[in-house]
Amino acid sequence: MADCSETLRELEAFLDGELTTDTTEGIHAHLEGCMDCLQAFDFHAELRMVVREKCSNDEIPAGLLSRIEQCFGEDFDGDGTIG
Numbered sequence: 001m002a003d004c005s006e007t008l009r010e011l012e013a014f015l016d017g018e019l020t021t022d023t024t025e026g027i028h029a030h031l032e033g034c035m036d037c038l039q040a041f042d043f044h045a046e047l048r049m050v051v052r053e054k055c056s057n058d059e060i061p062a063g064l065l066s067r068i069e070q071c072f073g074e075d076f077d078g079d080g081t082i083g
């Protein structure tokens with residue numbers, strides 16, 4: 001089974017479907033049991049979707065934007081609000 005560092009390292013290839021079946025299954029199994037990696041995976045998958053949509057559409061969903069801000073700004077209040 002993949003560990004956290006391997007999962008995070010392979011995340012982009014995983015999203016691209018470039019991994020072998022064995023590795024893909026290992027990462028799947030890891031994501032089911034590891035909330036940290038699952039959140040990282042969710043974030044990457046969503047970010048990737050937005051980037052793809054941005055090619056034809058200039059809008060970023062407000063909810064996603066605030067999630068991105070939360071991910072990159074550690075000094076926000078812990079209660080989910082900004083400011």
Ligand SMILES: [Zn+2]
Pocket residue numbers: 003004005007030034036037038
């Ligand atoms: Zn993990």
